[in-house]
Amino acid sequence: MRNLNQHNITQAVIDSFAGTPDPRLLQIMTSLVRHLHAFARDVQLTEQEWTQGIDFLTRCGHITDDKRQEFILLSDVLGLSMLTVAMNNDKPQGCTEATVFGPFHVDGAPRHELGDDIANGAKGTPCVVRGSVRGLDGSPVPGALLDVWQSDDDGLYDVQHQGLDHAQSRGILQADDDGRFHFRSIVAVPYPIPHDGPVGRMLDATGRHPWRPAHLHFMIQAPGYETLITHVFRDDSDYLDSDAVFGVRQSLVCAWTPQPDGTYLLEYDFVLNPAHSE
Ligand code: BEZ
Ligand code: FE
Secondary structure (H helix, E strand, O other): OOOOOOOOHHHHHHHHOOOOOOHHHHHHHHHHHHHHHHHHHHHOOOHHHHHHHHHHHHHHHHHOOOOOOHHHHHHHHOOHHHHHHHHHOOOOOOOOOOOOOOOOOOOOOOEOOOOOEOOOOOOOOEEEEEEEEEEOOOOEOOOOEEEEEOOOOOOOOHHHOOOOOOOOOEEEEEOOOOOEEEEEEEOOOOEEOOOOOHHHHHHHHOOOOOEEOOEEEEEEEOOOEOOEEEEEEEOOOOOOOOOOOOOOOHHHEEOEEEOOOOOEEEEEEEEEOEOOOO
């Protein structure tokens, strides 16, 4: 391994991994090196640009903590998160499509009874959300657990409000014996992803905006079915065609219908994919 040059270094690095015992890790490292080197050759990467890239990743690391994950945000805005979701959730026709998880889910959200107001004081226009959870064959999924979360009228999730000590606009509900659910919340609005860090600077430098169209997050779990992680998007929202994280699917776009009393109604029926038996 002496006198490596720009023409033979790629193969030398690939060969250095030849003793990797785990075949999948070997495949991933080999492909990573091949594509990384091809990228550097493709753009004829300068030493200054290499330094800028390292500095960018360092800044991503420095801003990351247990609440802020800049690397996932980077993956989101590069479409890698959604590509991974799409490749791993290729469900049969008729199933509700999956989309990105996002950084604002909280484990152990409060349990709510059907009909409760999960907004719990969050600022926003009141709405009722109702629908059903069914299997691909149309049969109800009794007792399905729905973990729901959304931002408020200021475009902020409860966890983004400094000093707020209780959950707002999030909660876990259990569908009834017919797989039906209903709860009260607030109407979703568009909001920008966190853009005060290096990912935000990258969006600025490339003329991209940080906005996501209005949406309500769901994670739905039931024995015998694949867990569904998805959103329902508001059909009259801005940014449906330019979501900063590429998460929109037409099948997930739905109307929040105005009601005579000034509130709104969202009706959405979810279809779960049966779990594959091993
Ligand atoms: C979200 O929808 O909560 C989200 C998704 C990706 C990045 C930032 C936020
Ligand atoms: Fe969100």
